[in-house]
Amino acid sequence: MSQAQSQLSPQAGSEITVTVSACTRKVPKGTRVADLFDPEQRSRLVAARVNGKLVDLSYPLEQDAVVEPVSVDSPDGLAILRHSAAHLMAQAVQSLYPGTQVTIGPATEDGFYYDFAPPRPFTAEDLPKIEQRMRELAAADLKVERLEMSREEAIELFERMGEHYKVEILRDLDEPRVSVYKQGDWMDLCRGPHVPSTGYLKAFALLNVAGAYWRGDERNAMLSRIYGTAFPDQAALKEHLALLELARSRDHRKLGRELELVLFDPRAPGSPFFLPKGTILFNELVAYVRRLYRRYGFKEVITPQLFRNELWRTSGHWDLFRDAMFLTTDGENKTGELDYALKPMNCPAHALIYASQKRSYRELPLRLADFGRLHRAERSGVLHGLTRVRAMTQDDAHIFCTMEQVAEEVDANLKMVREVYQTLGFERLELKLATMPQEHLGSEETWRQTERMLAEAMERNGLEFEVNPGEGAFYGPKIEIYVPDALKRKWQLATIQLDFNMPERFGLEYVTSQGSVQRPVMIHRAVLGTLERFIGVLIEHTGGAFPFWLAPEQVRVLSINERVEAYALDLSARLERLGFRASADVRSEKLGFKVRQAELAKVPYIVVVGEREASTGTVSLRKLKGEKAQSMSVDQLVDILKSEPLPG
RNA sequence: GCCCAUGUAGCUCAGUCGGUAGAGCACUUCCUUGGUAAGGAAGAGGUCACGGGUUCGAUUCCCGUCGUGGGCUCCA
Numbered sequence: 256m257s258q259a260q261s262q263l264s265p266q267a268g269s270e271i272t273v274t275v276s277a278c279t280r281k282v283p284k285g286t287r288v289a290d291l292f293d294p295e296q297r298s299r300l301v302a303a304r305v306n307g308k309l310v311d312l313s314y315p316l317e318q319d320a321v322v323e324p325v326s327v328d329s330p331d332g333l334a335i336l337r338h339s340a341a342h343l344m345a346q347a348v349q350s351l352y353p354g355t356q357v358t359i360g361p362a363t364e365d366g367f368y369y370d371f372a373p374p375r376p377f378t379a380e381d382l383p384k385i386e387q388r389m390r391e392l393a394a395a396d397l398k399v400e401r402l403e404m405s406r407e408e409a410i411e412l413f414e415r416m417g418e419h420y421k422v423e424i425l426r427d428l429d430e431p432r433v434s435v436y437k438q439g440d441w442m443d444l445c446r447g448p449h450v451p452s453t454g455y456l457k458a459f460a461l462l463n464v465a466g467a468y469w470r471g472d473e474r475n476a477m478l479s480r481i482y483g484t485a486f487p488d489q490a491a492l493k494e495h496l497a498l499l500e501l502a503r504s505r506d507h508r509k510l511g512r513e514l515e516l517v518l519f520d521p522r523a524p525g526s527p528f529f530l531p532k533g534t535i536l537f538n539e540l541v542a543y544v545r546r547l548y549r550r551y552g553f554k555e556v557i558t559p560q561l562f563r564n565e566l567w568r569t570s571g572h573w574d575l576f577r578d579a580m581f582l583t584t585d586g587e588n589k590t591g592e593l594d595y596a597l598k599p600m601n602c603p604a605h606a607l608i609y610a611s612q613k614r615s616y617r618e619l620p621l622r623l624a625d626f627g628r629l630h631r632a633e634r635s636g637v638l639h640g641l642t643r644v645r646a647m648t649q650d651d652a653h654i655f656c657t658m659e660q661v662a663e664e665v666d667a668n669l670k671m672v673r674e675v676y677q678t679l680g681f682e683r684l685e686l687k688l689a690t691m692p693q694e695h696l697g698s699e700e701t702w703r704q705t706e707r708m709l710a711e712a713m714e715r716n717g718l719e720f721e722v723n724p725g726e727g728a729f730y731g732p733k734i735e736i737y738v739p740d741a742l743k744r745k746w747q748l749a750t751i752q753l754d755f756n757m758p759e760r761f762g763l764e765y766v767t768s769q770g771s772v773q774r775p776v777m778i779h780r781a782v783l784g785t786l787e788r789f790i791g792v793l794i795e796h797t798g799g800a801f802p803f804w805l806a807p808e809q810v811r812v813l814s815i816n817e818r819v820e821a822y823a824l825d826l827s828a829r830l831e832r833l834g835f836r837a838s839a840d841v842r843s844e845k846l847g848f849k850v851r852q853a854e855l856a857k858v859p860y861i862v863v864v865g866e867r868e869a870s871t872g873t874v875s876l877r878k879l880k881g882e883k884a885q886s887m888s889v890d891q892l893v894d895i896l897k898s899e900p901l902p903g
Numbered sequence: 904g905c906c907c908a909u910g911u912a913g914c915u916c917a918g919u920c921g922g923u924a925g926a927g928c929a930c931u932u933c934c935u936u937g938g939u940a941a942g943g944a945a946g947a948g949g950u951c952a953c954g955g956g957u958u959c960g961a962u963u964c965c966c967g968u969c970g971u972g973g974g975c976u977c978c979a
Contacts, residue, residue, distance in 0.1 A: 368974095376907055379973090465974030466906025473976055477906045480974070508972095512914080521952080521970040579977085629979095634904050635970090637977065649979070726978090735979095747979065785979045816936040843936065851940035865938055877939060884939060 272319045285315045289451070291322060299326045299487075301335045301455060302448040309335070311401055311448040327455075327487040337362035339399065339450040340389075340459045340485035341369045346441040347388035348373075348481070351381075357443060358420040358469060358478055365495070366484030370467050372420060376479040382461040385481070389459065396454030397438040401447055409433045409444060416442070420469070458492035459485035462499075502742045507794035508640040514799050514857065516790075516807070517641060525638040525645030527787055532807035535836065536793075537648075537786060539805050541626060544650045544675075544783065546903030551671055553624040553652050558604035560628060561595050569760055570603040571696050575729045579631045597630040602730075602754070602779055605653040606761040609775075614765040619775060620656035620664055626786075627651070641791030642746075648786045654778040655763065661776055665712040665734075665751060668780050672736055672749045675782050678902045681796070685737040685745065686718050689726035696730050696756040705753040706732040728779075730756040740796040748784035748792065753777075800857045803899040810837040810896065811858045812874075813849040815865035817841075822869040826862070826889065835896055850877070862892065 269284040275291050282291070288303045289312035302309055304323040305316065309331060316322070325332045341360035344367075349355055352373055360369030371377070404412070406425055412435070413421040421444045425433065436445045438453055450456065461483040469475035486492040503509075511517040516533030519526075529537050548555060561583070567573040572580065582593035598604065605623045614621070629647050637643055654664050676684055688710055691702040709732055713720045720734070727733055733752035737745045754777040757763075764772045783789040793801070803809055810830055814823035820841045830837035840849045846863065853861045863875040863884065874892050877884045887895075 378907065463973055464907065467975045468905080471975070473905065477975080479906075482974085519971090524970070631978085634977075636904065636906095636975080639972090643978085647979075728978095750979070781979075788979060813939085815938055818936080843934095845935090845937050845942060846939055847937085848941055849939085854940055861939080863939060867938085875939080 271316060273316060274321045276323075282316065284317060288312050288314045288316065288322060292324060296324065299328065300324050301327045301332045301339075301450045304331075309448050311399075312451050313401065314448075333487070334362040335448055336450060336455065336487065337367040337485045338445075339453075340456050340483065341367040342399075342436065342438065342443055342445070342449065343389050343392055343453055343456050343459075344385060344461065344481060344483060345369050345371070345443060346392055346438060347385050348377075349441065351385060351388055352377075356418055356420055359424070366462065366482060368467075368480050368482045370469070370478040370480045372469075372476065373479050376466070376477075377464045377481060379464055382464065382481070386459075386461050389456075389461075392439070393453045393456045395439070396452050398452050399449045400437045401449075402435045402437055402442075403432055404435060406431055406433050409435060412442075413444065418444075456485060458487065458489045459483055460492060460496060498742065502744070502795070505742065505795045505798045506640075507642070507791040510794050510799045511641065511791070513855075514794075514807075516794070519640075523646075524635065525633060525643070527641055527644060527646070533790070535807040536790060536801065536805055540783060540786060540789070541650070543804075543903045547671060547675070547782075548624055548652075550903075551622075551667060552620075553622040555624045555626070556605070556608060558601060558608070558625055558627055559598070561597055562603070564594055564596055566603050566607075567596055570606070570757065571730065571760060572599065572603070575694055575696075576600075579633065581630050581632050598627065599629055599631045601625045601627050601629065601649070601651045602653055602757055602777070603761070606757055606763060606777070609655050609763050610761055614655075614763075614775070616657065616765050616767050616773075619765060620654050620660050622652055622654045624650070624652035641787045641794075644785070644787045647788070649781045650783045650786065651779070651781050654780065655758075655765075655775040656778065657765075657773065658776055661708060661753070661778065662712060662715070664778055665709065665753075666716060668751050668778070668782075669712065669716050669718065669734075672751075672782050676738060676749075679793070680802070681738045681740070683739055684718075684749075685739070686713055686720035687723040687726075687735040687737065688713070688720055689723040689728075689733045689735050691732065692725045692727050692729060694729055695727070697759075701755050702727075702732060705755060709734050709751070709753060728752055728754075730754045731779075733779075738792070740792055741798075742795065744795075746788070746792045748789055749782050750780065750784065752779040754779055798857075800859070803859050803896075804901050806857070806859050807836065808838060808856060808858045809835050810860040810862060811853045811856070812837065812839040812862045812864060813846060813853065814839065814841045815846055815863065817843065819864050819866055819869045823864050826864065826874070829889070830893070830896070833893060833896075860892075860896065 270281045271284050272279060272281055273291060288305065288310060289297060292300060300312060302311060302325040304325060305314060305320045309325065327333065327336055338361065345357050345360055348371060355371050355373040358370040358372060360367065406428060410422055410425045413425065425444065433444065434447055435442050436447060436449055461481060463482050465480045466477050467480040469478055484495060486495060514532065515530050516536060518528040518530055564573060576599060580599050581597040583595050584593050608623060609621065626648055629649065631645055633643065633645050656664055688706065690706050713734065723735060731752050731754040733750050735747050736749035737747050739745050757777050758774050763775050765775055767773050812823045812827045814820050823839045823841050827837040827839035850861060861877040863877060868874055873886055873888050875884045875886050876892060
């Protein structure tokens with residue numbers, strides 16, 4: 256600690272040159288970063304970059320440097336604020352629950368967490384108490400100090416404090432010197448930087464508790480994680496909490512039930528029932544993809560649900576995917592051996608179709624599409640409404656093509672993906688290249704080569720992407736396409752994957768124009784991905800107000816009284832004959848009540864008819880969320896309905 | 904699978920410091936025939952998730968199972 260002190264005292268007389276915001280000036284050696292800024296500027300600063308490296312505001316400048324301020328409003332600044340909030344929480348927790356060890360506590364994309372090893376796991380009831388203590392510690396405006404020491408000193412220090420996880424982290428570190436942050440009497444091993452004092456933490460909230468494994472490995476101890484978030488000011492925090500609230504109100508599990516789209520029953524965990532309205536949504540999406548298939552040259556097939564294990568041994572699923580497969584047998588089988596399995600993927604079935612006849616280069620690319628039902632034995636703890644299921648339907652297809660055709664096929668599928676998401680109202684796509692995982696089939700050389708092909712395809716199409724190392728499927732690398740929804744959450748839906756292994760395992764071949772025999776390449780791809788998940792995301796994205804072509808109920812005719820019941824029923828019948836999903840609400844309820852219910856059901860066109868309309872053959876149209884009702888003839892209404900676009 | 908929480912009417916939730924239960928909405932019937940987000944009345948509806956244990960007695964306390972939720976891990 257004495258060394259830390261001495262670093263802070265400037266050597267009188269010597270000067271260094273610093274550049275701040277393109278202005279260069281001389282300051283005494285040892286000047287603290289904070290002193291380069293006037294108090295007004297300083298109030299929004301939480302840290303600085305010195306020659307590109309993030310440091311505390313108390314950092315003493317020892318040599319010439321370029322200094323950039325890091326404001327709390329910048330992404331870096333916000334992350335620092337949240338990291339400091341995590342420290343504040345840890346301090347509060349340790350003061351309230353003695354015997355609790357700290358582990359790690361980083362900032363995340365929209366908040367922070369800290370993993371603790373407490374004598375007893377925390378529960379939600381602990382949060383208000385911790386939050387209150389945090390407020391007290393923030394109000395005390397404790398100075399946050401950075402201490403530097405040797406690794407050995409730190410190990411000794413944390414041993415003494417009984418922080419065994421920190422000692423473990425220290426033992427794994429390479430650096431000879433480490434930093435420890437101190438606020439009040441509380442200390443934590445940390446790289447930093449941090450805000451100058453706890454008073455900077457003005458707006459934070461603790462959100463939930465959860466279990467988490469030490470270092471993310473399920474063989475390790477289960478720790479107790481507390482999630483929270485922090486913002487520069489109360490207004491921003493409130494806004495964030497409001498967004499979380501909105502997300503809750505749009506939860507597809509809630510809306511799915513309220514809008515009578517889906518049902519879950521404990522007797523089929525992870526397996527949604529699609530109710531009549533949900534089935535319309537499902538089938539309309541499938542119909543849309545089928546229209547695209549005609550345009551993009553896919554041929555649809557229907558393949559078996561259940562296969563003998565021999566198939567899975569051939570495909571490689573038996574070795575690498577068996578844990579996630581439902582194994583079964585038939586009632587005649589006396590051996591008890593589970594010799595069949597429900598398919599978890601369609602690809603082996605399509606390989607069998609390919610292999611069922613001698614193939615010529617003239618047939619390629621052969622694009623086989625399949626809406627087959629897949630089953631995967633997802634572990635019970637991961638199931639989540641429609642977005643994480645055990646029974647699923649993908650808009651799955653496998654393209655068998657020559658090596659030379661791969662680029663064109665990947666391009667076409669990227670195009671299809673962009674078309675679909677634009678049509679469905681998702682503004683942006685984020686792409687990732689998922690590379691060779693630990694468990695994989697095929698040589699590393701083939702992997703690197705195919706990874707390059709996918710990267711080049713994205714570059715060729717002017718698409719930016721990140722690399723997701725080790726996240727490829729076991730049979731090949733993939734382009735993962737993430738879609739941010741209306742609530743800024745990201746979902747992986749579409750995917751394009753290259754596969755050189757499956758063709759090998761199934762011995763797939765084609766005859767070239769020269770008469771020689773070649774192995775085709777297989778491309779796995781899905782656009783909506785898993786329909787169940789897609790529908791879950793779409794429900795949350797739209798809040799249940801689907802575009803007209805997807806709306807389970809497109810028009811509802813509301814009668815004002817019994818005298819116009821026949822007119823209302825005739826009208827809805829006529830619209831149904833024209834192919835629209837129409838219904839009539841002729842109950843003896845007040846109009847306001849019927850309007851309310853139709854609005855809550857998110858019916859896009861609400862048509863009101865009373866005696867005025869019945870006598871003139873007109874309707875009063877109220878569009879969902881629409882302002883004023885409009886009067887028009889039935890033919891005009893039909894024209895409006897007919898003008899609603901049907902994509903594809 | 905693991906940690907924590909949780910399971911009361913179709914839905915959202917009260918409640919019982921251990922003596923087998925209640926509201927609102929929805930549902931059924933009746934009254935009401937109303938002009939753009941909730942008209943009124945009556946009725947029906949529950950093995951308090953399931954299985955054990957403690958107890959004179961368990962929906963309530965304890966244990967287990969299953970489901971659900973928040974995460975971890977995995978992945979579409």
